Structure formats: C-alpha cells, structure tokens
Amino acid sequence: MKIGYARVSTQEQSLDLQMDALQQAGCEKVYSEKISGMKDDRPKLLELIDYAREGDVLVVYKLDRLGRSTKKLIELTEELEKRGIELVSIRDSIDTTSAVGKAMFRMLAVLSEMERDLISERTRAGLESARARGRRGGRPKKDSKDVDKAIKLYHTNQYSVREIEEITGVSKATLYREINSRKITMSS
Structure with missing residues (x-):
C-alpha cells in the first residue's frame, strides 16, 4: 500500500x-x-x-x-x-x-555518518590540544572563600538563596551541592 x-x-x-x-x-x-x-x-x-x-x-x-x-x-x-x-x-x-534508490539513500546515510564521525574526531582533537596547553574545559571553580561565606549566610536563616547568590556570586546549585557534600563528609 x-x-x-x-x-x-x-x-x-x-x-x-x-x-x-x-x-x-x-x-x-x-x-x-x-x-x-x-x-x-x-x-x-x-x-x-x-x-x-x-x-x-x-x-x-x-x-x-x-x-x-x-x-x-x-x-x-x-x-x-x-x-x-x-x-x-x-x-x-x-x-x-x-536497487539504485536504495543504494543512493544508503550513500546519503554513509555520508551523514561520516560527517558525524569527523565532527567527533575534530572535537576530541581540539580538547586534547587544549589539555596539552594546560587548559581544561568546564566552568571555572568558585573561590572556596565565596562558597564558605555563602554557606555561613545560608545557615543564618536571614537571607534567601537568591540574596545569597547576589551577595556572594555563588549559584544556587553550587550552594546546595556544597551543603550536601559537607553533610555527607560530616556524617561519615
């Protein structure tokens, strides 16, 4: 049909x-x-x-x-x-x-797969080159003093998380992650 x-x-x-x-x-x-x-x-x-x-x-x-x-x-x-x-x-x-149509379509699929592989190879090579020069990817780590200050402010219960973010520049995610990791460390 x-x-x-x-x-x-x-x-x-x-x-x-x-x-x-x-x-x-x-x-x-x-x-x-x-x-x-x-x-x-x-x-x-x-x-x-x-x-x-x-x-x-x-x-x-x-x-x-x-x-x-x-x-x-x-x-x-x-x-x-x-x-x-x-x-x-x-x-x-x-x-x-x-048969010709199938072959043509498979050729397009092969070219598409090759394109994806080339992009992946170039990305890997770029990352390796950056690492060789001492650069690492990802976000820069927050200064531990700022994180400590954010945690102290959080525990005072006088500031909202949004206010703490504005005062210290430490994100909500980082604040909660650090609070949780320190709880785990203390309980171990």
Whole structure:
C-alpha cells in the first residue's frame, strides 16, 4: 500500500500541491499536518508510521517534509528500513523500492555518518590540544572563600538563596551541592 505524508510549517500555507502530487503517485491513504519540521512530535507522522506495515511504501513530495535535519531524516529512514517500509520522495527522485534508490539513500546515510564521525574526531582533537596547553574545559571553580561565606549566610536563616547568590556570586546549585557534600563528609 502506498501511504502519503504531506506537511507544511504554518497554518497559512497550503497542502494542495503536495496532496495533488501524492494522489497522482497513487497513494491510497494520505496523512497531513500543519506543523514545523523542526518539531520531533508530529502526531500525524507518528500515526502514519504506526499504521504502516511491512511492504508498504511511504511517499512524500520532498524529503524535507519528513524532517529538516539530516540526522532526524536518517533516524526515520533507519526505522522505516527496520520495519520493511519503503520510501519514495517524488521531487528528490529517491525510491528505495529500486536497487539504485536504495543504494543512493544508503550513500546519503554513509555520508551523514561520516560527517558525524569527523565532527567527533575534530572535537576530541581540539580538547586534547587544549589539555596539552594546560587548559581544561568546564566552568571555572568558585573561590572556596565565596562558597564558605555563602554557606555561613545560608545557615543564618536571614537571607534567601537568591540574596545569597547576589551577595556572594555563588549559584544556587553550587550552594546546595556544597551543603550536601559537607553533610555527607560530616556524617561519615
């Protein structure tokens, strides 16, 4: 069964062009929604995926109707492939029901994975280079005098946590973390 999916980003946009193309492509059932492609929670797309069975074909007007990021698109197509659901994109001339279409789509997936790996390698190399120069990542540690002062103010019960933050510059999270760690140290 061919199942179509049409999406536009805003209520003002029209689905007509996509709906016509999907019907011309022979879709027996079409799911449509007006929601941003950046949103992960697209109810009609999720409903379509839940409805589709092995051997069905998901047809879209363009790949960007399924998702804006390559990562999301690859994740979705991997899910479709696992479930035995084929994908056809009318405007992008991708048809995973054919050997060439499958190969083309897998090449896109490989390039996407390579891009993720290269980003990861560059990040690791940058961190190693910074460490070699004596730099460490993360937030700078608060001066222990400021933390001690914040804890003393907290225990006086005269100041709110927000006031203590303003007076000492020690964040609420740091204050509570230090109070808890000192309780644990004292009870040990």
